[in-house]
Amino acid sequence: MKALLLVDESQDKIAIREIEKPSPKKGEVLVQVKAAALNHRDQWCRIGMYPNIQYDTVLGSDGAGVVAEIGVGVDGSWLNKEVIINPNIHWGDDEAAQSAAYHILGMPTNGTFAEYVVVHADRLSEKPAHLNFSEAAALPLGGLTAFRATFTKGHVSKGNKVLVSGIGGGVAQFAFQFALVVGAEVCVTSGSPEKLDQMIDRGATGGFNYKEEAWSKNALKTTGGFDVIIDSAGGSSMNDYLRLIKSGGRLVHYGSTTGAPKNLDMFRLFWSQASIHGSTMGSDKEFGEMVKFVSENNIKPILSSVRDFDQIIAAFDEMHAGNQMGKLVVTF
Structure with a gap:
């Protein structure tokens, strides 16, 4: 074969x-x-x-x-x-x-x-x-990873404001779709204006180009901040996320494609009462729940x-x- x-x-x-x-x-x-x-x-x-x-x-x-x-x-x-x-x-x-x-x-x-x-x-x-x-x-892999990050770790629910980074990736796209289905208001980031436009057409409330220096300031001004941020990049973007997270919000990281942050704004982290959650893949139980969720909601x-x-x-x-x-x- x-x-x-x-x-x-x-x-x-x-x-x-x-x-x-x-x-x-x-x-x-x-x-x-x-x-x-x-x-x-x-x-x-x-x-x-x-x-x-x-x-x-x-x-x-x-x-x-x-x-x-x-x-x-x-x-x-x-x-x-x-x-x-x-x-x-x-x-x-x-x-x-x-x-x-x-x-x-x-x-x-x-x-x-x-x-x-x-x-x-x-x-x-x-x-x-x-x-x-x-x-x-x-x-399977992308859907499972996104399901755990979105629901088990992020506790995304109706009315939440959610930011999903790097929307060109498969896990990010599943997280976007899953959050939309439960009634969250979802924004996305990408370095590609074309990808941002595509996701606006698919229901994103807003899209931000992370290659622009003032993207996080613009996002904060536009949205007022986020209850949940789902990210795979890490790196220098961490401090942007800490500026964008609402009090008591949740940062969920399922990857670190840009490495570790050089300086982490610990003051913003503890003062905001935010929490950082690591996430990878998901359990067999979550796999079954994910497949059922996808089937019931006709997600493609x-x-x-x-x-x-x-x-x-x-x-x-x-x-x-x-x-x-x-x-x-x-x-x-």
């Missing part, structure tokens, strides 16, 4: 190879992958900026497909079902945080950038009926492009350039 492997000998560090089709063991299923979506973690693996790198691993955390085979002990009703895959492996019993054994499908465990993938049967959820395979493939992922699997390296390059607006999906 065709698969995309992380390799050490290629300049690209990734290559499409023919490998042996896997077989499900006890408690496992073989999923014929119909579509898979890229995440930034895939690119971080490619450039060596991810822990426990193992070459000759099939990358990919997001996938949707059809159950082609089942192993011993698996409920026969799964056979031939259209499914999405929960990329969590060994979250554990603690809803507050993942276990020490936790990892994500696609590194070091073989992932979804292949014609077939073996996963444990308890990683399956039925594909939401309103989504096609390409849309469904874009949901924003897709930037859908292309044949043979063009996946070009999709990686597009993601690295950062010009996409929505998820990058490949199909088999």
Whole structure:
């Protein structure tokens, strides 16, 4: 079968190879992958900026497909079902945080950038009926991360003023959509005026270009501040967020793409009674809640492009350039 492997000998560090089709063991299923979506973690693996790198691993955390085979002990009703895959492996019993054994499908465990993938049967959820395979493939990792950040950590509810940063990313777009559905007033940031315009058209109350020096002053003047800020950048923007957060507000961070802040305005932090919450991925319970929420509210992922699997390296390059607006999906 065709698969995309992380390799050490290629300049690209990734290559499409023919490998042996896997077989499900006890408690496992073989999923014929119909579509898979890229995440930034895939690119971080490619450039060596991810822990426990193992070459000759099939990358990919997001996938949707059809159950082609089942192993011993698996409920026969799964056979031939259209499914999405929960990329969590060994979250554990603690809803507050993942276990020490936790990892994500696609590194070091073989992932979804292949014609077939073996996963444990308890990683399956039925594909939401309103989504096609390409849309469904874009949901698991980004949707789960956004669900935990928005609701478990951010406690976003009707009437809240919410700021979502870096709206070009898939998690940010899910957080935006989720917050809108529950009746929040949502603003966004981006370095691209075109992306801001697109999100205004999709229901954003306001959009702010973080490349403009006075963006946070303009945002404060326009909105009066935010109850919740959902961010993946960190870095120097932290003090902007502390100026924008309302008293008792919540800053939720699910990434740190621009690193640590050089100086953190601790006075603003304690005086505002604000709280900072770290968040990553989500529990299996939250995954089920997220899928139900998406189905009940007819939410569709924003897709930037859908292309044949043979063009996946070009999709990686597009993601690295950062010009996409929505998820990058490949199909088999």
